[in-house]
Amino acid sequence: MSKPRCHSHALRLSSSSSHSRRVDFCRSFGSDQGTSNHKLMAETIGEVSSLLPSADILLARRVQELALNHEQPAHLYISRNDDDDDEPRRDGIPSEIPVIDLSKASPSDTDPSHDHRQELHNLRSALSEWGCFQAIGHGVPSSCLDEARRVTREFFQLPMDEKKKVAKGVEEMEGYGADPVPAKGQFLDWSDRLYVEVFPEHRRKPEFWPENPPSFRVMLEDYMTKMRMMTEQVSRAMARSLDLEDDCFLDLFGKGALLQGRFNYYSPCPRPDLILGLKPHTDGTSFTVIMQDAEGLQVMRENRWITVPTKPDTLLVLMGDQMEIMSNGIFKPPLHRVLTHSHGDRISIAAFYSPEPHKEIGPADGLINEARPKAYKNMKDYADIHWGYYQKGSRAIHEAKV
Ligand SMILES: O=C(O)CCC(=O)C(=O)O
Ligand SMILES: [Fe+2]
Secondary structure (H helix, E strand, O other): OOOOOOOEOOOOOOOOOHHHHHHHHHHHOOOOOOOOHHHHHHHHHHHHHHHOOOHHHHHOOOHHHHHHOOOOOOHHHEOOOOOOOOOOOOOOOOOOOOEEEHHHHOOOOOOOOHHHHHHHHHHHHHHHHOOEEEEEOOOOOHHHHHHHHHHHHHHHHOOHHHHHHHEOOOOOOOEEEOOOOOOOOOOOOOOEEEEEEEEOHHHOOHHHOOOOOOOHHHHHHHHHHHHHHHHHHHHHHHHHHOOOOOOHHHHHHOOOOEEEEEEEEEOOOOOOOOEEEEEEEOEOOOEEEEEEOOOOEEEEEOOEEEEOOOOOOOEEEEEOHHHHHHOOOOOOOOOEEEEOOOOOOEEEEEEEEEOOOOOOEOOOHHHOOOOOOOOEOOEOOHHHHHHHHHHHOOOOHHHHEO
16 A cells, blocks of 8 residues: 555554453543443444444445434444543633734744734744644635635535545545545544645646536635645744744755645534544644634643634644654644534544655754753654554654654
8 A cells, every 4th residue: 555645644543342442542642531331332342343344344435425324323433432521620721722823923024023022932832832723814815714615515515426536445545535444443533535635736636636516626726825825934933933044844844845635524423422523643744724614623731622613714723743853842743633513514624734755854953952852863754654653543753752
């Protein structure tokens, strides 16, 4: 199988039964939350799992079809525990994802104003404490965001035969469908997606770019061009917030940095208490920009899941593992997941921004000193390593540590 590069990789955990999967799942993310109803259900499922359809069979069908036919979700979709939720709210722990005005944080002056310095300080704190922020002042016009939401929704509302014109093969990454079959015993996501490479242009595969709705390709080009401008703006602001040269990260990402689009569709789900739209994971990217049309995305902060609010002109910027490496551990990619809802569907668009394939990356020189020695190796193609671990259900970042 050709290895996909630099997309988001959900962490799914393999083991012999659903119950032990669940226990591993808790341990792996530092949670000691227990099991209850789910345990009973999962044990029952574990006992009969040899009789149940395997992941490759399940993945041959779209979740949207199951939902429209009101079918009961199969065992492998069950990944959530009803007491898998937030820890109780504790005083002094912030619960709102920081908002950063990129027009203020963006390097433009030679004589930085007080507002500019303050916003850079806020950016640095946001990325070291949360690993993400809600971006405003990003320069992407509302009309572009509205059009992207509208056309994406139109695509997913097309008849299945029409969507299947851009269908992927089971083991391929690009196209319409589900991610390739995960390792044995791993959970499946209650979502369908269209995944396409957009920049650099020579990587595009037009066979996966929908011709219907007729405005899809124009929207894709326009939206991702705006995303490219925004990722450069964010990269420069991040560098300046760390007192590095403005282009430091852009140079590390390389001229052939990748921008890939993932258009997610989360169908209504009969058991939101047991099933996730996307299981907890960190992205294998440098960073990811996410737009959503309804709530559902949550990021973990201090062992609590915090819901990302839906604000029409706000985009979530989320660090990926490769930014942890390049920032020498200052920026921390957050664990995130997507909930399902019993009523109503949800659309999101993730723009994955990653270093040029085969380019060596490592901590920026300016971030290595006596107080903070080099904590990550220089390495190439981290995304492939990330993918290998993802398929088996664990994080890869330890592979990068010195
Ligand atoms: O749907 C979302 O909001 C998040 C998507 C995501 O995390 C991903 O595609 O990696
Ligand atoms: Fe993600």
